[in-house]
Amino acid sequence: SGSMQPTLLPGDFIGVEKFAYGLRDPIFHKTLIPTGKPQRGDITVFIDPSNPKIDLIKRVVGLPGDTIIYQNKTLYIKPACNGQKVCPVAQEVPKQYVGLTNFTELGTQLNEYKEQLGKVNHHILRDPALPEQLYRYYQQPGSPMGVWVVPKGHYFAMGDNRDNSLDSRYWGFMPEQNLVGKATFIWISFTFNHNADSMWPHWLPNGVRFNRIGRIH
Template sequence: MSLQAILGNFALILFILTVGTGIIWFLDVFHLARQRRVRADAALAEFDARRARLQAEGLKVEEGDRSKLEADILRQPTWIEYSGSFFPVIALVFFLRSFLYEPFKIPSSSMVPTLVIGDLILVNKFTYGVRLPIINKKVIDINDPQRGDVMVFKYPKDPSLDYIKRVVGVPGDKIVYKNKRLTVNGKEISYEPLPDYLDEEHLSYSKQYMEGLSATPHRILNDDRAPAYVQNPDPFPKRELCSYNLEGFTCTVPSGHYFMMGDNRDNSLDSRYWGFVPDENIVGKAFFVWMNLGNLKRIGSFQ
């Protein structure tokens, strides 16, 4: 693994810090602290013997000198003190991010209007099963991704990158996207027109619809200026399960894989272009915007 990949993998950095500070903490508790105690006892015994001699000679010895001597010897070195302080904090953060909830920041407009640039979101790491950190191997099955879920996953072409899209197809589904409308397993998905969506950054409008992909409908955008066909899809794995034409495409989702699309349909590089997402790439289910510094009204759950 390259240095750049390591620096880009925060979970790996946390793991290394947790292990490193943990080793130092355990070493200190079960070995170094005992050594300091032995040295302190020896020094105090020598101090007491010297004080007894001085007292026998009629000289006065300050009691505070004994306490200071003991404290100085038992004091942890700075590097051990800091490691011991940071270890429980780093370990807790590592556990929370690895098995419960992980924060992400939305970097692009591919999920507008559901999620916008600058949204800080929380991802549930255990909804789809418990996975070992770093290697992302599932060890406990809980739930499978469902159509309509907003999911974070490792980008199949570069697993060091995290992507977020909506689950459109689950294993075995036949997905037809024709003239910017979805059909799943022969069932046409409903589209309810909504007022046009204003992109305040580019000062342009897009067609907005309420898409009934799941029991909980969600909003999607279409750009009338963009063509219906997929331009230059990659030769991704299992590409033979997809066919493309001027009106869109048809794909059958293979076992253990998912078909992902952004809600900003004409401004999203997704499974239409780079293919299916394997189960081992799943990170978790996005469910909550916990902060957006530019718009505090964005805080809350989303579909």
């Protein structure tokens, strides 16, 4: 899908480090040998909490204990207080406007921003014509709409195409046992012709984007 644009494009084939977050029991998905934890900004592949037959790919935004705030299409994070004398406060995630892009939704050009999420510098898209879908958000019991406190053993995941991603804002938290691995590189990237008037089959690649092959940034 296009939910991770501009970082990932439809037609990208992704290499995933399946042991980045531990060696897991393939049946119950329990960690047998821990090798690491997801970090803020990681692009992870995980089992869809609402449909175990589907794998999703999103970016980790919130870690256990974090408070995530998404209001007026602006992301704020209050990191977990882990015994500090002075606990962190909620701060807006830094971003810088880049400009209009060639990415479109229903004919509207999307805006691109450079975002600094923890140690990860990446790009996101926002749709200037689409109002915030606050009424569709998952409301955590005891929290106002658009505010989530990440439970222990869970993560908050979002797509880089912020207005066109079905993610934790809508279905809640991603359980740690659902993790499949960390997306690290693009090993091939195909283009497809979705023109309804074309005789070329829509499921058959019609080109290769060689410039996209390599590590994911």
